[in-house]
Amino acid sequence: MSKIGVAVCGATGSVGQRFIELLQGHPWFEVKCIMASERSEGKKYSEVVQWIVSPRIPEAVKDMEIKPVSTESLKSEDIRIVFSALPADVAGPVEEQFAKAGYAVSSNAAAHRKDPDVPILIPEVNAEHIKLIPVQRKNRNWSGLIVTEANCTTTGLIMPLKPIYENFGIEKVIVTTMQALSGAGIPGVPSMAIIDNVIPYIANEEEKVEWETLKLLGKFNGDKITPANIKVSASCNRVFVLDGHLESVLVETSRKASVEEIKKILAEFKGEPQKLNLPTAPRNPIIVLNEPNRPQPRFDRWAGEPERAKGMAVTVGRIRQDTVFEKGIKMTVLSHNTIRGAAGESILNAELLVAHKLIQ
Numbered sequence: 001m002s003k004i005g006v007a008v009c010g011a012t013g014s015v016g017q018r019f020i021e022l023l024q025g026h027p028w029f030e031v032k033c034i035m036a037s038e039r040s041e042g043k044k045y046s047e048v049v050q051w052i053v054s055p056r057i058p059e060a061v062k063d064m065e066i067k068p069v070s071t072e073s074l075k076s077e078d079i080r081i082v083f084s085a086l087p088a089d090v091a092g093p094v095e096e097q098f099a100k101a102g103y104a105v106s107s108n109a110a111a112h113r114k115d116p117d118v119p120i121l122i123p124e125v126n127a128e129h130i131k132l133i134p135v136q137r138k139n140r141n142w143s144g145l146i147v148t149e150a151n152c153t154t155t156g157l158i159m160p161l162k163p164i165y166e167n168f169g170i171e172k173v174i175v176t177t178m179q180a181l182s183g184a185g186i187p188g189v190p191s192m193a194i195i196d197n198v199i200p201y202i203a204n205e206e207e208k209v210e211w212e213t214l215k216l217l218g219k220f221n222g223d224k225i226t227p228a229n230i231k232v233s234a235s236c237n238r239v240f241v242l243d244g245h246l247e248s249v250l251v252e253t254s255r256k257a258s259v260e261e262i263k264k265i266l267a268e269f270k271g272e273p274q275k276l277n278l279p280t281a282p283r284n285p286i287i288v289l290n291e292p293n294r295p296q297p298r299f300d301r302w303a304g305e306p307e308r309a310k311g312m313a314v315t316v317g318r319i320r321q322d323t324v325f326e327k328g329i330k331m332t333v334l335s336h337n338t339i340r341g342a343a344g345e346s347i348l349n350a351e352l353l354v355a356h357k358l359i360q
């Protein structure tokens with residue numbers, strides 16, 4: 001099959017760079033347009049990007065001209081998908097213009113996550129929420145569409161929660177995060193603020209983790225998602241780590257579960273991307289680690305096989321019974337925030353839409 005042309009919006013940023021890197025050699029998609037702010041437009045990618053994700057800027061995009069974020073920029077190329085890595089305030093109206101013009105928008109921004117007819121999609125967790133797309137198209141009279149990925153912190157958390165929710169039910173979740181610097185974008189947190197330090201505040205992050213979890217675990221009921229009836233409390237911290245969000249999680253289940261049962265359902269968990277063998281799907285979306293001091297960002301953020309799915313698996317360790325809640329299980333969860341938590345996730349979402357013929 002010939003490759004589907006794609007565009008990357010916000011291509012110079014922390015997530016945009018991951019898109020550029022992960023889309024190189026993609027079997028289905030080819031980058032045909034890159035877009036960023038007025039500061040960058042009209043210039044060569046290599047002239048303006050502060051490249052941080054690998055040793056070299058990929059040859060195929062090095063000399064590409066950066067275009068303004070607009071439907072006009074897409075017209076001269078055969079493009080079907082727009083990957084959006086824009087700040088939320090910019091993304092809101094622009095993504096709607098793309099969808100109205102017939103493009104499929106796979107977004108990283110929070111702008112549309114709360115819209116009742118826009119799915120927050122993590123294909124292993126809630127692939128059935130793509131049934132919202134026909135509802136969205138009808139409501140808005142669009143030939144295109146918008147799907148979003150979740151906040152990078154929610155994404156790591158939701159992976160182990162899904163099989164626990166399905167098998168034992170969940171009453172409460174209490175999570176404390178240690179989040180990497182790349183999550184703050186480029187240039188991000190000033191070095192003088194973060195070296196030798198932990199910052200116990202990330203604007204709007206706790207609220208996102210708390211409500212997105214309910215939408216993701218919710219049920220599609222014909223024209224909308226009914227959120228899951230569980231309670232989530234998050235405390236988010238920025239730490240001096242480049243990539244990889246670590247989360248300390250306490251789950252109170254509805255039915256009592258043993259540590260061994262939890263380990264088994266997490267290790268065996270698979271979803272639609274694995275069934276469909278999507279190019280960016282990790283063979284095992286959750287990897288259970290038994291060493292007492294793992295996962296660690298430095299060692300485990302690249303989890304995931306095969307090669308194209310590196311950084312797409314979530315590692316879970318320190319699974320143990322809680323000492324306060326009778327039905328409480330504690331665990332430590334790690335996910336790569338700009339791959340599983342952002343660009344890789346959005347690429348997987350687009351692959352799912354192609355597999356379901358929602359993008360043609």
Ligand SMILES: NC(=O)c1ccc[n+]([C@@H]2O[C@H](COP(=O)([O-])OP(=O)(O)OC[C@H]3O[C@@H](n4cnc5c(N)ncnc54)[C@H](OP(=O)(O)O)[C@@H]3O)[C@@H](O)[C@H]2O)c1
Pocket residue numbers: 009010011012013014015016035036037038039040041069084085086087088090091108109110150151152182183184185186187337338341342
């Ligand atoms: N970083 C993560 O781990 C992560 C995870 C999940 C979701 N997200 C979300 O993904 C989005 C991008 O995050 P990021 O961390 O990559 O941010 P970033 O590093 O600050 O990059 C922002 C990108 O948007 C462009 N941009 C900024 N203002 C613009 C404007 N007015 N018009 C057009 N383009 C504009 C920038 O272009 P210039 O270089 O030309 O200024 C840059 O390419 C955000 O919505 C964020 O919340 C991030």
